[in-house]
Amino acid sequence: MQGFEARFHDGVTARVEPVRLVPPLGGQGAIEILASDDASRDRWPVETLYTVPTRKGTLRLGSTARPAGARLEVTGKAEVQRLLDLLPGIGHRRTADRRRQLGVIGLATAALGSLIIAYVVGVPLLARNIVGLVPAAWEESLGATVAVQIEQALSQGAGFAVCDPDPQSLANRAIARFAHSVAAGTGTPFSPRISVIRSDIPNAFALPGGQAYYFSALLDRTSSADEFAGVLAHELGHVVYRHGLEGLVSTSATGLLIGFVLGDLTGLSIAGGLGSALIDTRFSREAEREADRFALDAARRLGFRPAGLADLLDRISEDDRMSRALALLSTHPLSEERRAALEDMDSGGETLSPAFTPIEWQAIKSMCAEAEGPRSSVSIGERPGSQSRQRDLVPLETAP
Structure with missing residues (x-):
């Protein structure tokens, strides 16, 4: 009896047996599985x-x-085709299986494409729309929570050292006055608070709710009041546009998409990452452009040179270590286009209305030259409005 040489796995043991298959006449019935001695090993209905x-x-x-x-x-190949000719139903099912597999692959590809489109287009749009619905008080509370985690991460648990904890000092009063002038008329619900922190990291950044930091290592590299004002105005732009909260919402939405793909929609994988998101996340290039434009508008309103920001970024970009640390350069390098935009409003003349007087600028430059200030690890995490928080930060209410 003619048959087909084959290998047989019974699905119970790991044994592989050489067998001979004898298909039924007309392709109906059962396929005989014969052992090497032609004894029946099994029968599989077609x-x-x-x-x-x-x-x-x-x-x-x-x-x-x-x-x-x-x-x-x-x-x-010849044996496979001969068996399929004798069992045409298998050939039809094989074609159907291939079509189903291709369909599954197509659906998976389409789903992946949809997720990519949602990530690139939908997530930023969703984040921006949601941010407008979040109460300012809630964002301030979130910002205080994030501030504690960032402080612990960047200071290795020691707490930030505020260079000048006295809100009535000349330097702090000048910074508060400048922040108040920049924020005035923008409609922001926040009162920006700026702290100059003793740190070897050359950075400046803003958090949700209005808190901003300027690190002493960056202040050391800041050579003019216009440069200092440009960076502060840029960071206050992030506050006004609520980019910090927008970044957190985007991180959460991305987590939801990943959870959808991996089947984890409990939210546990997302909640654990919110606190550290702003440590690792840099603002998008569009957010940086908005902050640049805000700084340019502030320079026009207050009269200081907008190119001061470009001068500082240009100088720092020559130092690879510092440019990697500085958030303003990490995702938005000082390209010719960006520098041209920053210099667009610069008349090239002298500053008409200095952001800071020479005495104020000297006081700011020397803020971190005094004896080391107290750690802020206790007060920085307290709810906005507490006495200890107001002592270490620089609220606008202290501006003259």
């Missing part, structure tokens, strides 16, 4: 057969009436 993906030139069959791991394998 209607239960299905194909299993395998390498080219091999036909692998399974049966819905047998254990999930049971398999029959026939090798050789």
